[in-house]
Amino acid sequence: MQIFDSVQKKKVPFEPIRPGQATIYVCGPTVYDDAHLGHARSALSFDLLSRTLQALGYEVTLAKNFTDIDDKIIKKIRETGKSLKEITDYYIARYLEEMGALGVRRADIEPKATESLDAIQAMVERLLERGCAYRVDSGDIYFDTCKDTHYGEISHMLGDEEEARSRLCELKTGEKKHPRDFALWKACAGEEDVCFDTELGSGRPGWHIECSAMIEKHFRGNGEYTIDIHGGGADLLFPHHENEAAQTRCATGHEIAKYWMHNGFVQIDGEKMSKSLGNSFFLKDALAIYPGELLRYYLIGVHYRNDFNFNEVDLKAAKKRLDKLYRLKKRLTPGKAGEADAAFVTALKEAMADDLNTSKALAIVDEMVSEANEALDANPKDKVLKRTVLGNIAFVDELLGFGSSDAYAWFQHGVSDAERARIEALIEERNEAKKARDFARADAIRDELSTMGIALMDTPEGTKWEKL
Template sequence: LEEITNKYIAHYESDMGALNVLDPDFKPKATQCLEAIISYIKVLMDRGVAYKTCDGIYFDTSKDSGYFSISGKDNNTDLIARVACFCEKRDEKDFVLWKFDEKWDESPFGKGRPGWHTECVAMIREFLSDKENDKFEIDIHAGGIDLLFPHHENEASQCRCAYHKNLSKYWMHNGFIKVNNEKMSKSLNNSFFVKDALKKVHGEVLRYYLITSHYRAHFNYSDEDLVASKKRLDKIYRLKKRVDGVLAGMANESFKNELLEALSDDLNASKALASVDEFVKTANERLDNNPKDKAYKAEVVANLGLISEILGIAITNYVEYFQFGVSDEQKEHIQKLLDERAVAKKERNFARADEIRDELAKMNISIMDTPN
């Protein structure tokens, strides 16, 4: 089991790295936190909000007056109606804290395994709460909209009943990813993975594309929109190339505030990207009119640094970014052609120089000749 889970954890971490997602401080595994989980269940039992049946320990949702406060649902929700009501459960909303099973782990309640909702809330308390000062509430709890009920509702309920505190200040739920307006599914054969997209574009392009839509909205993936995002990100990298070698000055406060205000508006990254587009356009226009403005170039470099720090894009070296997908063998061939063209120009063999330029153009490589 550990071999299988480690394999997929490695895949996940590789994907997240390609998307410039910061590594978390803690990466707990439920199997390594059984002591904390069992301790949490004991607290719930001591509080009188858990009870034992023939097949496990269950949470008594009737003891929580705040149940449904996270999801806004009620007893008539279809999700509850679809749950099979085990004969010894006091209420169909009640959920298992510890499921008896002789094949699993020892506990004071008997051999078994923890319930899904309890694993999560116990690990949050173990790694993120300030137990010494009895501070529990975390800042943000996130997850897919499909986890809102019952999973997040049940997590929050356990926390209220065990420690009389809220689990999180803010709950953020992201929408689903669709492909060409259809839900991803094996039956439609339209599922895709991050690794599939990374065969086509640099990881930052995919990151950029994903944040063009509000996190709460369902995201409709299409190759056309991915290409459009690449073109927008390309413009940022061309500006980065344009000010290469310039030391950063002071960032523009107005631009910084625009980015932060957009993200303060329920993490409206698409609004922030619109500000970035406008900045890139304005910067290019000013540099076209005054290419020797060193002070403004220094400001542009600082603003580009803000974009990288706040939005996690335009972090890569521009040469590496634009050479994405080009093999070492191709790079060697391209460099050989460039060297040959330089010799041809030096020898005033302009016909051969033009031939090489056209050959490179067929490889989607454009050459811009400068006085130097």
């Protein structure tokens, strides 16, 4: 397995801490609002990584956190009058439901910041004891970035790290000793604040400390690293991941992760998705129009490290491409999947083992669909062939996460409940007319459905239909 390490800025062989095992931690959402396409992109990227490592024989442990205490959440509490738990439970449930619609598998570990205060307190105390953190008059506790001689080496955002560190460490800024210092613990700021009583005082954790503490709580490394891979969106590389690495290094004496992986941004028609720009595309809006499986297929079509330009023209083109797989599957329905073709499985694994080369993987799937159709045209009754092709599609679903839907139901998406009831009533009426040998009426009903954009297929299992 080759992965692109964001720190080394190149593809490197994946060599886990423990042979045959892979530990991954992905920064999850801050749960104060609905998930957007950026959340979906990150979730899909690391879902694919987990699936690929499992397909290659690794025992994978994936963790994804929920930040359930934050300034944005406190603002939501003040705006809505709801409790912290009401707000965060609601948005966590929404997030999990929407990611499930995309075929994103649940993480093995899903820690929350509010349930990790013991670990957070322990790490902050350790940093204070080692002189790497300091308390200011307000009661806030800051990490002293100048105590980490390797600060800046994760993101390379400081240019010449040694010179930049020297320059920054000479500056003073307000309560903080240095401009890059960041809050580990925020003291309670008044009655309207959300506070937790700990030995650090009444307050709440800073954002960066949460992930470091949760990783140390749930994983045990080898003395040099805690986990194999730390992942997240490219926007988290600095300062979030830089700060995580620094505080973990100073608190534990080892690195938080052996490898760092980051997915690209999502743009809408070429503009970076950002709420400040007013063009944030909520996932719920996309799911209201398109099947989650289609959105997954579309979003993984661009390599995870590249920025993604979301537009409906490309989305519709993706649907036509995915439709071809489902038309093949429809040719094989009903049927049972057999063993997938070994060469096909190997080719897909090799593509994904190359730093999740989804473009190549999807091209391999396209080629399989084309060749399968040609083979079925030549040998339409070949049962072994049919089982093998269904096995291929099942492996596609296992590795890439699409292809599992009912072939006929796939072509019925977008039909309302009222329309569906009308269509099925007409099909039943047509069946009764055929039984009564009233073929004129049966043909008239078929014509009526055709004007509604509905095509009928009479099969041994009954009459099937699809929306054209």
